[in-house]
Amino acid sequence: MEDINEEKTHINKDNDDELSHRKTKEKSKSKRKWVIFSILLTVIVVVIGVWFLFIPHLHLLGNKKVTIRLGEKFEEAGYKATVGVKNITEKVVVQGQVNSQKVGKYFINYKVKYHNITIIKKRIVLVIDDIKPEISLQGASEIKLCPSKTYDDEGYTAFDNYDGDITNKVKVVAQEDKIIYKVSDSSGNEATVIRKVIREDQEKPIISLKGSKTVYLNIGANYNEPGFTATDNCVGDMTSKVTVIGSIDSSKSGNQELSYKVVDEKGNEAIVTRNVFVKYPSGYVPPTVYKDNMIYLTFDDGPSNVTPQILDILKQKNVKATFFVIGASSDLDYLIKREKEEGHTVALHSYTHRYDLVYSSFDNYFDDLNKISQKVANIIGEETKIIRFPGGGSNLVSKKYTLGIMSTLTNEVLMRGYHYFDWNIDCDDAGSAKNRDDVYYNVVNNLHHNQTNVVLMHDFQNNYKTLEALSDIIDYGKANGYTFAAIDMDTPLVRHRVFN
Ligand code: ZN
Numbered sequence: 005m006e007d008i009n010e011e012k013t014h015i016n017k018d019n020d021d022e023l024s025h026r027k028t029k030e031k032s033k034s035k036r037k038w039v040i041f042s043i044l045l046t047v048i049v050v051v052i053g054v055w056f057l058f059i060p061h062l063h064l065l066g067n068k069k070v071t072i073r074l075g076e077k078f079e080e081a082g083y084k085a086t087v088g089v090k091n092i093t094e095k096v097v098v099q100g101q102v103n104s105q106k107v108g109k110y111f112i113n114y115k116v117k118y119h120n121i122t123i124i125k126k127r128i129v130l131v132i133d134d135i136k137p138e139i140s141l142q143g144a145s146e147i148k149l150c151p152s153k154t155y156d157d158e159g160y161t162a163f164d165n166y167d168g169d170i171t172n173k174v175k176v177v178a179q180e181d182k183i184i185y186k187v188s189d190s191s192g193n194e195a196t197v198i199r200k201v202i203r204e205d206q207e208k209p210i211i212s213l214k215g216s217k218t219v220y221l222n223i224g225a226n227y228n229e230p231g232f233t234a235t236d237n238c239v240g241d242m243t244s245k246v247t248v249i250g251s252i253d254s255s256k257s258g259n260q261e262l263s264y265k266v267v268d269e270k271g272n273e274a275i276v277t278r279n280v281f282v283k284y285p286s287g288y289v290p291p292t293v294y295k296d297n298m299i300y301l302t303f304d305d306g307p308s309n310v311t312p313q314i315l316d317i318l319k320q321k322n323v324k325a326t327f328f329v330i331g332a333s334s335d336l337d338y339l340i341k342r343e344k345e346e347g348h349t350v351a352l353h354s355y356t357h358r359y360d361l362v363y364s365s366f367d368n369y370f371d372d373l374n375k376i377s378q379k380v381a382n383i384i385g386e387e388t389k390i391i392r393f394p395g396g397g398s399n400l401v402s403k404k405y406t407l408g409i410m411s412t413l414t415n416e417v418l419m420r421g422y423h424y425f426d427w428n429i430d431c432d433d434a435g436s437a438k439n440r441d442d443v444y445y446n447v448v449n450n451l452h453h454n455q456t457n458v459v460l461m462h463d464f465q466n467n468y469k470t471l472e473a474l475s476d477i478i479d480y481g482k483a484n485g486y487t488f489a490a491i492d493m494d495t496p497l498v499r500h501r502v503f504n
Contacts, residue, residue: 236266
């Protein structure tokens, strides 16, 4: 028991010693920390002091990294140098330059030296090109192309504000509906231009007629087609696809049309026509298809002072006649109007009725005809295609002015759609008939039942002999089974043989 207590006492004593020892040790440790801390603080204060008082400071105003566009001027944003509270900005040396005409990275160095201490700062200036190149297309920006064809590029150019001509850098990509032209300049600015491609056959085929567009054919002769070809811009030769519309009836004089038609695969239609003019050969007398028992009274060279009374008689007898008028005084226009209003045919004779003029040339004849045609149209409100040549188709007087002109004119008027009429009974009031009886007998003695009787008379100035015979001629005709009518486009053609 005693041993255990002793032992306990000993342990307690040992513990006390160790505690005291530890406390002492900790006290000196904390003291050391304080010393180190104080020293460090002093050093920091000293360093800061020295840094502030003796080391120069350089401060750049503005951004340290500046970006400007090509050609734009670089503006120095400024700088400030100090040491302590002293301004030493004037000691700053700036080195480096910016070439704003050249893309690149430029450095501006700012250097200040004080107390043998040098401070250097840098500003970076970037000169950039942000303008896209320009691509110009030669040819249209929208092209039409046959579905199967490839496009031969018409060319292009590319020009950049900085790199200059960069045509050789253009990349061309052809797609179904467009061609894309792309180019990038050395700064990576990209330009794109598109040429639109419309793949469609938009053009109609072309039909070419072999031989003349106007073919002259003698009446009764066979028509031989001179031929034709057809080509299409996309399809090529289409001659075999041409259809000919119409046919030629060479038994009928005048102009007839043949149409040639072809349609390409896209439905583009081409049509051309050929005029086939069926004519009478020179000197040919057409066989007349007679209308039996018909009398067509025709009055040339009016209107004049006898026209009103002629119209009165015709009205009274209820007979229709035909007036081949000339370019008389406009004071008499009302008579032309009256002729039309009273159911007669107003037909064309001549404006001047001067042989030396109308038969002096082809053009003069038609100028004269057009003039009377225009005048009549203005008065009666419609065009007429029924004509009579001054002197008739068989006249020889024209030979004095132009040889062969009647052969040309008689065919040409047909081609222009006119019907020309001569006569087969001449009352001769412009010739040897001296009085009313001469006129009367010249007509009635020559009437025939089995033909179409076309009677030449005149209503020129003071032609009283015809005026006086007219009533009796009509009475004779009616009493002998004839029918009077005005000429129209269906009247059988009574024509003379052409001698010039
Ligand atoms: Zn006449």
